[in-house]
Amino acid sequence: xxxxxxxxxxFKYAWQGVFTALRREPNFRIxxxxxxxxxxxxxxxxxxxxxxxxxxxxxxxxxILELFNTTLEAIVNLVSPEIKPQxxxxxxxxxxxxxxxxxxxxxxxxxxxxxxIIVI
Numbered sequence: 305x306x307x308x309x310x311x312x313x314x315f316k317y318a319w320q321g322v323f324t325a326l327r328r329e330p331n332f333r334i335x336x337x338x339x340x341x342x343x344x345x346x347x348x349x350x351x352x353x354x355x356x357x358x359x360x361x362x363x364x365x366x367x368i369l370e371l372f373n374t375t376l377e378a379i380v381n382l383v384s385p386e387i388k389p390q391x392x393x394x395x396x397x398x399x400x401x402x403x404x405x406x407x408x409x410x411x412x413x414x415x416x417x418x419x420x421i422i423v424i
């Protein structure tokens with residue numbers, strides 16, 4: 305019985321995490337807006353199922369890494385409130401992962417959108 309009750313709570317806490325990131329993390333909001341914009345254009349351009357899968361994967365990859373980056377930054381700030389070289393490395397490398405994912409996502413978008421736009 306307790307496992308069943310904890311399942312709804314798990315979803316509730318997960319959504320609270322998403323809304324917290326939306327409220328407190330400007331970069332997460334930017335990625336959500338960019339992903340939503342890409343999805344709207346994809347709908348307008350009648351993406352097929354494989355194009356949708358690639359697009360959703362690229363958007364999700366960036367959002368997930370941004371959430372992990374936010375988590376890591378919060379943990380580092382909790383454990384090491386003062387500035388330390390190791391803390392900076394952890395934060396910078398985590399941010400670099402998001403940056404690389406964002407670049408790959410933009411490259412994916414160009415590969416998906418460009419052929420459709422040129423045809424129009």
